[in-house]
Amino acid sequence: MTAPSTTTASRKGGRWIEQWDPENEEFWKETGERVARRNLIFSVLSEHIGFSIWTLWSVMVLFMGPEYGIDPAGKFFLVAMATFVGAFVRVPYTFAVARFGGRNWTVIAASLLLLPTIAAFVVMEPGTSYTTFMLCAVLTGVGGGNFASSMTNINSFFPLRKKGWALGLNAGGGNIGVPVVQLVALGVIGAAGGPRVLLGIYIPLIVISAVCAALFMDSIASVKNDTGAAKEAVRDAHTWIMSFLYIGTFGSFIGYSFAFGLVLQTQFGRTPLQAASVTFIGPLLGSLIRPIGGSLADKYGGARITLWNFVAMAAATAVIVMASMEKSLPLFTTAFIALFVLTGLGNGSTYKMIPGIFAAKAVQKGLAGEEAAAYGRRLSGASMGLIGAVGALGGLGINLAFRQSFMTAGTGTGAFVAFLAFYAVCIAVTWAVYLRRPAATASPAAATSETKPQLSYAEV
Known part of the structure; x- marks a missing residue:
């Protein structure tokens, strides 16, 4: 069998691969793997910097002393708006890859990061209005969209047997952008530098990532937006259930990444240098452990790992509440970092559940073989x-x-109590939807019909 070639043509102003068949092992060994790995490397670079810019204001607020005239509530609102925009733009970024091409959109997405970075560089000084700072924080939200487009793009390059590894590496490499920008800020603060120094470091890095994407990445011509699958996914209850659970894992990770340093400053009176010397540890460990969460889910079932992970998150949060009430900084910091680690584990296990859920639904529909696999891929994607x-x-x-x-x-004690209650709801939802056994009083026929989907969901 002759392996298809990776014909790269100039179309729509970019490098387009007209033939791409990663499931063909001969093609994969001869040319596909090399091309896919090259695109993965520069996708990780762009996504990594995107995460750093998205979470930029988690460290910018550490530079904003009393001379800026912004109270803690105002600072939390700044980072909240950056989070909101980053979440919102993930939807259009997901579809942009098929519309513009993976390489072309990566160049565009990387270049857009210059807007919030240069804007902040220009206005970052005491006396600037809060509205101006808010606009700059909102602009950093474009960095949050990079994750969605990057994952969609890399998903197309790799065969099914390699997707878990590739997507895990892509996601982890991007997430590490959070602790990296916090570490860079620590170095700047430690050297008595100001916020413009931090921004000046990232502006050339953004340019480099955009240029590298233009020179070394490709677009796959066969990638199309599947609007039918998108509509079906929106109508499926499991999409919304998993969205809820992902709020508990990734939402916690990114929310705490923004807030940790500010909480240490506001509640425990830490200086910017003292706060920055601790804040990077949690996001770093949470990013590095994400693949382990996926591996544990592969071995024991994503639903089981997710359930017990939420139990552990609730326990860690309870310790944080106690430490907050007792004003114990060592206990508070230790428990908060442990909570970060658990959010990383949960990120891996919940994302692993998604393809398993839709594969189980395919079986319930009576599909088998490649037809079932194709249905699962369409809906999970x-x-x-x-x-x-x-x-x-x-x-x-x-x-x-x-x-x-x-x-x-x-x-922050009241907020942590609310988070504890939310994790309790996540525990209940995970158990009720994906792990609960049929009632013992059910008839044999009913039990048989209900047991299969429950058992299959327990393995996702």
Whole structure:
């Protein structure tokens, strides 16, 4: 069998691969793997910087002392708006890859990061109006969309047997952009530099990532938007259930990433340098452990790992509440970092559940073989963009909760109590939908019909 070639042509102003068949092992070994890995490398670079710019204001607020005239509630609202826009743009970014091409859209998405970075560089000084700062924070939301387009693009390059590894590496490499920008800020603050120094470091990096995407990435001509699958995914209850659970995992990760340093400053009186020296640890560990969550889900079932992970998140949050009430900084910091680790594990296990759920639904519909696999791929792919967008909104909720808690009580304890209650609901939903066994009183026929889907969901 002759392997198809990767014919790269100039179309619509970019590098387009007209033939792409990664499931063909001969094609994959000869040319596909090399091309896919090259695109993965520069996709990770762009997404990594996108995450750094998205979470830029989580460290910018550390530079904003009393001379800026912004209270803690105002700072939480700044980072909340960045989170909201980042979640919102994930939906159009998901469809942009097929519309413009993966390479072309990566160049565009990377270039758009210059807008919030240069804007902040120009206005970042005392005396600037709060509205201007808010506009700059809103603009950083474009960095949040990079995750959706990057995952959609890389998903097309790799065969099914390699997707888990490739998507995990792509997601993890992007997430690490959060602790990296916090580490860079730590170095700048430690060297007595100002916020413009931090921004000046990232402006050339953004240009480099856009140029690298233009020179080394490709677009696959066969990638099309499947509007039918998108509509079906929107109508499926599991898309919204998993969106809810992803709010609890990724929403927590990104929300705490924005808020951790600000909470340490506001509640425990940490200086910018003291806060920055700690804030990067949680996001770093949470990013690195995400693939392990996926591996555990592969071995034991995503629903089981997700359930027990939410139990552990609730326990860690309970410790945080106690530490907050007792004003114990060491216990508070340790429990908060542990909570970050658990959000990373949960990110991996919940994302692993999505294809398994739709594969189980294919079996329930009576499909088998490649037909069932194709149905699962279509629906899981269509739902992932929406789930990622809704999940990111959890970061908005977290920062708004902190804002309200500090406004009313001067402490974050009330917000953590609310998060504890939310994790309890996540535990109940995960158990009730994906792990609960049929009632023992059900008739044998009913039990048989209900047991199969429940058992299959328990393995997702």
